[in-house]
Amino acid sequence: MEFFIDTANLDEIREAQAYGLIDGVTTNPTLFSREKGDWREIAQAVCNEVEGPVSLEVVGLKAEEMVREAKELVKFGSNVVVKIPMIPEGIKAVRTLTEMGIKTNVTLVFSPLQALLAAKAGATYVSPFVGRLDGIAQDGMHLIHEIMTIFNNYGFATKVLVASVRHPRHVVDAATMGAHTVTVPFKVLMSFTQHPLTDSGLESFLADWNKVVQK
Template sequence: MAFYIDSADRSVIEELWESRAFQGVTTNPTILARAGLRQSDLPELHRWLTEMGVGTFYAQVVGTTTETMLESAMELRALDPVIVKVPATAAGFQAAATLVGDGAQVLLTAVYHPAQGLLARDMGIQGVAPYVGRMTDAGRPGVAAVSQLQQAIGAEPTRILAASLRSVDDIAALAAAGVPDFTVGEAVARAMLHDELTLRALDEFEAASAG
């Protein structure tokens, strides 16, 4: 099981990375924009992460056609090492299949239904990122759907990287269903590292030791 930091904000990444609880960093164009960055800033972000010891980095292609996605992927692969994220559209499936055939590590992202994940598995795509919280926002059973996908995939090489997570409870439920990997934003990461009851217990321990 692995946890990743879903952010491009250097201050957030640096703080969370120091906990040594995370195995890498995931990004996409929306996350970059929130941090005031653009696709052209990815090489510098990658360099900084590498210097900090981050060994696993996910970066997403841009474009809506297979051709433009593959052109974008070529630029991303020059970063090396990088896992290329490709959206689960018809053009994206085609681009992902080409990239996998060329030896790239690929994650199919923006997955909203288990059927998309099953296609990815059968195409040999190494990873799928279902948007758990956004599924739920759209009226679909996010946790249940991803749990169903994990059951269907089983021990196949394709791994689920659960994304768009809104709570630690969702993580616990998905982990119990066998989901192996999670990428979390700042709020959920902090909730994992700073549980209120744990902090209260620590205060009690400190008070007892001082007495």
């Protein structure tokens, strides 16, 4: 499974890379709004910092606008994947961009049919938002199960990129279902190493070692 980090913060990206934990980066307008400085400079720095895919999002709502923006976004680097919203005009844009050889990530996916349409249009990734579904009392991980079943049934090459991840259990369930990729905030990513029994076990071992040393 690929781990992407969901951030536009260079310090977080560099720290996660130092642990060898990430394979790519996803960004969106909200994440860029939290950073100081020109978003273009930040986007360029992220693309330079990361070897793997970097998702950068369009903001146009018409297919021709999205295609025009995508052509500019890919200038940041060969690793750019263009995020396209899951709307009818977005599907048109994905088809055009796929024919141009530009990789796409269809975002704001909340149903299996939306994912199926994106895959048929040739999307490189689809991003189902599991946490947001959980937040309205729906089962986000059931959506991942449905999408994976459909994609496996028909042999789609489109990868499922599990997004809006709120806690480690989302990641465990996604991995169990065979999802290709998850994108997680830095805090959630770092929580993967944590377990209370690990902490108590280490404390116990160190205490016993001190007894050995003092003999």
